[in-house]
Amino acid sequence: MTEHVVRVVGIGADGWEGLAPAARDEITRAEVLMGSARQLDLVPGEFERVPWPSPLLPALPDLLRRHADRRVCVLASGDPMFHGIGSTLVRLLGPDRVRVWPHPSSVSLACARLGWALDQVEVVSLVGRPASLLLPHLQPHRRLLVLGGSPTEVAALAPDARLTVLEQLGGPRERVHHDPADADPLHVLAVECGPGGLTRVPGLPDAVFEHDGQLTKREVRAITMALLAPRPGELLWDVGAGAGSIAVEWCRTHPSCRAIAVERDPERAARIGRNASALGVPGIRVVVGRSPQVLDFERPDAVFIGGGLTAPGVVERCWAALGAGGRLVANAVTLESEAVVARWHAELGGELTRVAVSRGAPVGGFTGWRPHMPVTTWAVTKESE
Known part of the structure; x- marks a missing residue:
């Protein structure tokens, strides 16, 4: 793979209108735009648009190699370095070959809506992972933000918790409610834990x-x-x-x-x-x-x-x-x-x-x-x- 720099731009549910001028400039200068189909639809302009294949990770090295002689810009949800494609690209290419323009993450937006202090919230990603991974985090009266996964499965694992669904944050279709069964695919789930949960200190019963x-x-x-x-x-x-x-x-x-x-x-x-x-x-x-x-x-x-x-x-x-x-x-x-x-x-x-x-x-x-x-x-x- 030739030594080239991949630009990574974070974009929110507010799309093109929510981007800073520097981020817009990086996109408009691109020859090849990569991202999910949803993200690609948020951006106007004439590019070669390459939607992510599934599964992505095994295909990513060859995909970048095939476009190594062109100016590539990758679209990412929110902050690309927070559970995002930016971190994956840095691991694959090295930090010197990736430039990142972040957007506010869904976690930052969720905390802003809820009035929660970000430094006192635990974030758990269930993207492509079993919901049971959440169990050790269910500690008495803790606040969690869950990325991905099924809200109904989380509700079943945490019956004594208060759940808040935050959908399409920052976009025109933003909605906040408490019905896990009616969650938009683009959501963050806020969990206010009840009094139950097993300690993480070794020595379980x-x-x-x-x-x-x-x-x-x-x-x-x-x-x-x-x-x-x-x-x-x-x-x-x-x-x-x-x-x-x-x-x-x-x-x-x-x-x-x-x-x-x-x-x-x-x-x-x-x-x-x-x-x-x-x-x-x-x-x-x-x-x-x-x-x-x-x-x-x-x-x-x-x-x-x-x-x-x-x-x-x-x-x-x-x-x-x-x-x-x-x-x-x-x-x-x-x-x-x-x-x-x-x-x-x-x-x-x-x-x-x-x-x-x-x-x-x-x-x-x-x-x-x-x-x-x-x-x-x-x-x-x-x-x-």
Whole structure:
């Protein structure tokens, strides 16, 4: 692809009339105008108009290559760098080959209409994504703006929330109402959360997970997550995932966190997928297979071994996969798995912790302590490659 600059102009529902003079000038000087059919119809003039193909992302490099010798202007909705095509083009071409003229985003316009402070609003994009991604964001009395998705699906996920549909913002057909079933395709959905919602702090109640007993219990899970120390954008391998509770909690800490859950039992693997969807992190990749044979994935930032510790080669493979600063945490319940942990602790160092949890339970007409099996946790950080 020859070195040329792509101009990206943000345009709102108010169309040509709402554009600043500099933005209009960039459009009028273009030879090729690219955008959605709706956006292309907003602009007067004689151009070669190229509507976006579907799916767009796989076709975009070739599309730009075919017009590399011409002056290209791309139309985008609102601010092109906010969940928009501008960000995609920068990733593809680099920042030096993209020039952006932004328009007020739909989020800015929505906040202006609602009287909401933009810096106190959480924005969730459901464009091309499952609605369940919204679940971790449904926190008591929070304000959300949802881009894309189905308002009726959001209403079903958040029955205690107040919903406001803001349509065609900035245009002559602008409308604000509270009927999710009557939403224009070009809308922003404002969500004022009710008192419900699960915390994003690790240690969710055991009861929210579907499981067959193979579940890292709540107290141990909270400790394990503290040792794994998830950070935004990081990838976890959850090996011997059982119900997938560690992978789920990891991904709930931040929308950019990712996880691969490995489970040899197909029924349990299917259960992991259901737990991930029900708790708002449907993007978890679930792999059915035996470790270490299937452990050939993108380099992780952290690894949790919850099952299969005694299988030959599992610890070796997980440790080798980590880069500098990577964390490995393993939980052992049986004497055999404790022996493995002790041996590796002697070789690699780290910290050993034994956790014994007892929960209050009825004893006749009284309350007594019902102990759970103690868990030995080994946590180690890789200092160098």
